[in-house]
Amino acid sequence: MSRVAYVDRQYVLHRSAAVHIEDRGYQFADGVYEVLAVVAGRIVDEDPHLVRLKRSLAELRIAAPMSDAALKIVMREVVRRNRVQYGILYLQISRGVARRDHSFPAATKPVLVITSRTRKPTDSGITEQGVAVITLPDIRWQRCDIKSIALLPNVLGKQLAREAGAYEAWQVDREGHVTEGTSTNAWIVTGDRTVVTRKADNAILNGITRLAILDIIRREGYRFVERSFTVDEAKSASEAFLTSTTNGLVSVVKIDGIPVGSGEPGQLARRLCDHYRAHTAAAAA
Ligand code: PLP
Numbered sequence: 001m002s003r004v005a006y007v008d009r010q011y012v013l014h015r016s017a018a019v020h021i022e023d024r025g026y027q028f029a030d031g032v033y034e035v036l037a038v039v040a041g042r043i044v045d046e047d048p049h050l051v052r053l054k055r056s057l058a059e060l061r062i063a064a065p066m067s068d069a070a071l072k073i074v075m076r077e078v079v080r081r082n083r084v085q086y087g088i089l090y091l092q093i094s095r096g097v098a099r100r101d102h103s104f105p106a107a108t109k110p111v112l113v114i115t116s117r118t119r120k121p122t123d124s125g126i127t128e129q130g131v132a133v134i135t136l137p138d139i140r141w142q143r144c145d146i147k148s149i150a151l152l153p154n155v156l157g158k159q160l161a162r163e164a165g166a167y168e169a170w171q172v173d174r175e176g177h178v179t180e181g182t183s184t185n186a187w188i189v190t191g192d193r194t195v196v197t198r199k200a201d202n203a204i205l206n207g208i209t210r211l212a213i214l215d216i217i218r219r220e221g222y223r224f225v226e227r228s229f230t231v232d233e234a235k236s237a238s239e240a241f242l243t244s245t246t247n248g249l250v251s252v253v254k255i256d257g258i259p260v261g262s263g264e265p266g267q268l269a270r271r272l273c274d275h276y277r278a279h280t281a282a283a284a285a
Contacts, residue, residue: 004081006074006114011081014115023111025094028102029150031111032056033092036075037245037280038084038116043075044245044283048208053091056147061104062095065112078114087118088246092149122247127273130253130265131167133242135231136160138171138179138203145202154182168242170234170255173203177228180204181242184250187213188229189239189268196237199226209243209276216275222268231255239266241273248280249273 003014025031034053037044050068057064066074075089096108140153157169161182168181178186179198185207187197195217200206217224234240238261240252249272251265 001083003115003117004078006078006112008111008113011077017113017115019094019111019113020097022100023094023097024105024108025092025111025149027100029148029152030060030062031092031094031149032060032062032147033090033149034147035245036089036091038079038087038089039280039283041079041085042283043079043089044280045208045212046072046075048211052147052206052208053093057093059143059146060095060148062093063110065093065110071112074112075114078116082116082118084116084118086121087116089114089116094149119246122250126167126250127248128265130251131242132165132254132257133168133170133181133252134161134164134166135172135178135256136169138173140171143202144179144204145200145206147205157182166254167250168252170231172231173228175228176230178231178234181244184242184244184247185210186234186252187241187243188234188237189241189266190233191238193223193238193268195222195224195268195272196229197224197226198228207243207245209245209248212279213243213249213272213276216272216279220271220275222272235260237261239269241266241269243276249276 004011005014005017007017034049036049092113094111096110098105098108136157161169170186171179173179180186189195235255235258240260243249251269253263
């Protein structure tokens with residue numbers, strides 16, 4: 001079966017899909033994106049992703065290429081044409097194609113690209129054993145709340161993590177507080193079983209998984225607080241975990257080589273992980 005991509009109002013073969021060399025996404029990283037999970041052929045948490053997408057577009061003053069209703073039809077069609085049951089959908093909108101000039105072009109149409117592919121669920125070994133993270137200075141800009149395609153610091157951070165034998169890098173602001181991972185949100189559980197995650201300020205992306213987990217926490221009546229935490233506090237926490245659309249919830253069992261809690265996935269994280277799985281299954285029902 002040939003993979004299909006949606007590029008600038010056309011369904012095309014994935015292997016020959018292309019954007020123009022003067023696409024501003026290519027030249028300036030002038031664009032935004034979303035990654036959505038596909039479970040049982042259905043798109044998970046479609047509405048919150050579209051709300052965040054619209055916010056990112058508005059913050060960068062990029063016009064929406066089509067209505068939400070039309071976008072949903074195209075997204076579902078890309079999933080269907082690629083016969084994805086379990087996987088991801090990637091959506092990117094750039095400001096468009098124009099002669100290279102930093103300021104916005106007078107008239108340009110945004111370019112929408114959507115792809116979808118099968119992806120195995122997160123390795124059960126990772127879920128069972130948890131993962132190690134390293135910490136790094138956060139060298140990103142001051143609008144990390146926008147899901148922009150400018151991801152170079154995230155790319156460099158993830159690569160350093162991989163080279164250190166870790167799964168993720170937790171980025172640390174100038175005050176010594178953890179902001180988030182390079183592609184995940186960061187959480188700890190304190191000794192009194194309070195779940196802690198940074199509040200959704202401009203230093204982090206307000207993850208759709210983060211929002212779903214916060215809903216679960218409220219519904220199940222767990223104690224939680226949205227506040228910053230330091231690397232030292234994380235190292236001496238009783239549990240730690242990370243969240244994202246592609247990972248779900250994964251326990252962090254080591255930070256910079258220091259075991260967190262017992263050094264194994266904690267009970268509260270396991271429970272939240274089960275709830276989150278049920279949430280994605282329900283969203284796909
Ligand atoms: N933080 C960053 C920097 C990310 O890139 C991502 C996902 O790509 C997340 C957090 C998690 O967001 P979500 O739960 O919406 O996947």
